[in-house]
Amino acid sequence: xxxxxxxLITPFDxxxxxxxxxxxxxxxxxxxxxxxxxxxxxxTGEAATLSKQERLHVLDTVIECNQGRVELWYxxxxxxxxxxxxxxxxxxxxxxxxxxxxxxxxxxPNQAGLCQHFEKAAHSTKHAVMLYxxxxxxxxxxxxxxxxxxxxxxxxxxxxKHASCDxxxxxxxxxxxxxxxxxxxxxxxxxEGIACGMCGIVSVMSHIILPNMRELxxxxxxxxxxxxxxxxxxxxxxxxxxxxxMLYRKGFCTPKVRLPLVEIDAEKQRFIDQWxxxxxxxxx
Numbered sequence: 121x122x123x124x125x126x127x128l129i130t131p132f133d134x135x136x137x138x139x140x141x142x143x144x145x146x147x148x149x150x151x152x153x154x155x156x157x158x159x160x161x162x163x164t165g166e167a168a169t170l171s172k173q174e175r176l177h178v179l180d181t182v183i184e185c186n187q188g189r190v191e192l193w194y195x196x197x198x199x200x201x202x203x204x205x206x207x208x209x210x211x212x213x214x215x216x217x218x219x220x221x222x223x224x225x226x227x228x229p230n231q232a233g234l235c236q237h238f239e240k241a242a243h244s245t246k247h248a249v250m251l252y253x254x255x256x257x258x259x260x261x262x263x264x265x266x267x268x269x270x271x272x273x274x275x276x277x278x279x280x281k282h283a284s285c286d287x288x289x290x291x292x293x294x295x296x297x298x299x300x301x302x303x304x305x306x307x308x309x310x311x312e313g314i315a316c317g318m319c320g321i322v323s324v325m326s327h328i329i330l331p332n333m334r335e336l337x338x339x340x341x342x343x344x345x346x347x348x349x350x351x352x353x354x355x356x357x358x359x360x361x362x363x364x365x366m367l368y369r370k371g372f373c374t375p376k377v378r379l380p381l382v383e384i385d386a387e388k389q390r391f392i393d394q395w396x397x398x399x400x401x402x403x404x
Contacts, residue, residue, distance in 0.1 A: 121337075122314055122318075122319060122320045122321075122337040123156040123157065123191075123303070123319060123320030123321075124154075124155055124156050124320060124321055124323055124326050124330060124333055124334065124337070125155070125156055125157040125158060125159055125191065125193065125303065125320065125321070125322045125323065125326075126150055126155050126157075126158050126159070126322075126323060126326045126327060126330070127158075127159045127162050127163065127164035127165070127322050127323060127324050127326075128146070128147070128158045128159060128160050128162075128164065128165055128182070129146070129164055129165060129166075129327065129360045129363060129364055129367065129373075130143070130161070130165045130166050130167075130170060130174075130178055131143050131146065131364075131367075131372070131373035131374065132373075132374060132376040132377070132378070133374060133376075134374060134376070136376060136378065138170075138174055138177060138178060139373060139374070140181055142372055142373035142374075143178065143181055143182070143185075144181065144185050145372060146327070146367070146372050146373070147182055147185045147186065148185065149372070150326070150327070150330065151186070151189055151190055153330045153331060154330065154331070154334060155190060155326065155330060156190055156191060156320065157190045157191025157192060157193065157217065158182060158186075158190065158191070158192055158193070159193045159194075159195065159220055159281075159322050160178060160179055160182050160192060160193065160194050160195065161175045161178055161179065161194060161195040162195040162220055162222075162252070162322075163195075163222075163254070163257065163359070164324050164359060164360045164363070165178070165195065165360075166360065166377065166378055166381070167195050169378040169379070169381075172207075172210075176210065176211075179192075179194055179211065179214065179216075180214075183214065183215050183216070188215065191217040191218075192215070192216040192217055193216065193217055193218050193219065193220050193250055194211055194214070194216050194218075194219050194220065195219070195220045195222070195252075196208050196211065196219045196220065196221060196241075197219075197220060197221035197222035197223075197224075197241075197252060198222075198224070199224040199225045199226050199227050200224075201224075201236075201237045201240055201241065204221065204237075204241050205240065205241055205244045208241060208244055208245040208247070209244070209245075211247070212245060212246065212247070216247065217247075217248060218247050218248030218249060218250055218278065218279070219245065219247050219248070219249055219250070220250045220252050220281065221238060221241055221242075221249055221250070221251060221252060222252040222254065222258065223251075223252065223253055223254065223255075223258040223260060223261060223262060224237055224258065224260075225257060225258040225259065226258075226259065228258075228259045228260045229260065230260075231262075231263055231265070231266045234260070234262060234266055235266050235269050235270060238251060238270050238274070238277070239270065239273055239274055242270070242274035242276055242277050243274065245276070246276070247276065248276050248277075248278040248279070249274065249276050249277045249278060249279075250278065250279040250280065250281055250301075250303070251267070251270065251277060251279070251280045251281070252280075252281045252283070252305070253267075253280060253281065253282050253283065253284060253305075254281075254283040254284070254305060255284055256283070256284070257283075261284060261286075262280075263289075264289050264292050264293060267280065267289075267293060268293070268296060268297070271297060271300060278300075278301060279300070279301040279302065279303060279319075280293075280300070280301070280302045280303070281302075281303045281304075281305045281322050282302055282303070282304060282305055282306075282313075282318070283304075283305025283306055284305070284306070285306065285309065287309070287312060287313065287316045290302055290313070290316045290317060290318060291316050291317065294316065294317035298317070301319045301320075302317065302318045302319060303318060303319060303320050303321055303322045304318045304320070304321040304322070305321075305322050307321070307323055307324055307325045307347075307350075307351035307354060307355070308348065308351040308352065308355070310323070310333065310336065310337075310347065310351075311336060311344065311347075314337060320337075321333075324354045324355075324359055324360065324363050325347070325350040325351050325354045325363070327363050327366070327367060328350055328354070328363065328366050328367070328370070328402060329346060329347065329350050329402065332346050332347055332350075333347060346399065349395060350395075353366070353391065353392055353395060354366075356384070356388050356391065356392075357384045357385075357388055358381050360377065360381075361375070361377050361381055361382065361383055361384050362384055362388065362392065364376070364377060364383075365383065365384050365388075365389060365392060366392060366396070369392070369393065369396055369403065370402070370403055
């Protein structure tokens with residue numbers, strides 16, 4: 121069965137602090153609805169604006185709530201190899217399935233630099249590693265040759281989250297390493313990604329329509345429309361602001377995000393409200 125991993129938000133209270141109660145409620149709701157796992161403190165979790173102490177607190181809160189029921193992957197990647205290694209060592213004994221390591225952002229390293237960065241990081245941890253390829257955010261992406269090198273040289277590199285429209289790379293990678301796990305990082309292309317051989321998706325919209333996504337992955341075409349609509353709304357502004365507003369409307373948390381992100385404007389709220397009213401079962 122194809123997996124759905126939710127790229128978990130970090131809910132904030134009215135004062136902008138991490139809201140443990142909302143976090144626990146959300147995790148419990150997702151597990152109840154059949155999620156296969158969580159990616160914690162990734163892009164959607166606003167890791168860039170969380171302190172180290174907050175990131176570890178969020179991780180510990182989810183671990184305690186989860187009680188080993190579903191997979192947990194933790195975002196450790198930075199654009200500094202040494203700080204990435206330090207972050208990995210902080211969670212070496214945590215009860216997680218693995219770590220998510222993003223392509224170094226802003227630096228724009230070449231492919232040799234990317235290979236050395238990931239190789240050093242992977243060799244510094246006993247955890248399984250999921251590479252995170254997201255060229256739109258990082259300014260550079262992993263090429264097929266580099267991914268193959270890393271698979272061959274790092275036994276604990278077990279998966280790739282591919283947040284890109286370049287599905288040719290995935291087809292080529294799947295042809296070489298058919299058992300290597302590749303997760304879609306593009307909600308709008310979940311169906312297309314699965315058709316290319318991906319094993320599942322790391323999703324934002326699964327916060328809202330997890331059962332519908334499961335239906336789509338099981339081949340029920342009727343779920344395709346609501347998935348496409350939700351994906352478009354989840355990324356109508358900088359993520360996770362739209363999905364946080366949706367979760368606010370569902371009663372889970374405040375819509376607060378941390379600067380430099382801001383809450384979605386009234387017009388986008390209106391579009392989302394209309395969609396939720398049309399699909400009123402989602403509000404329950």
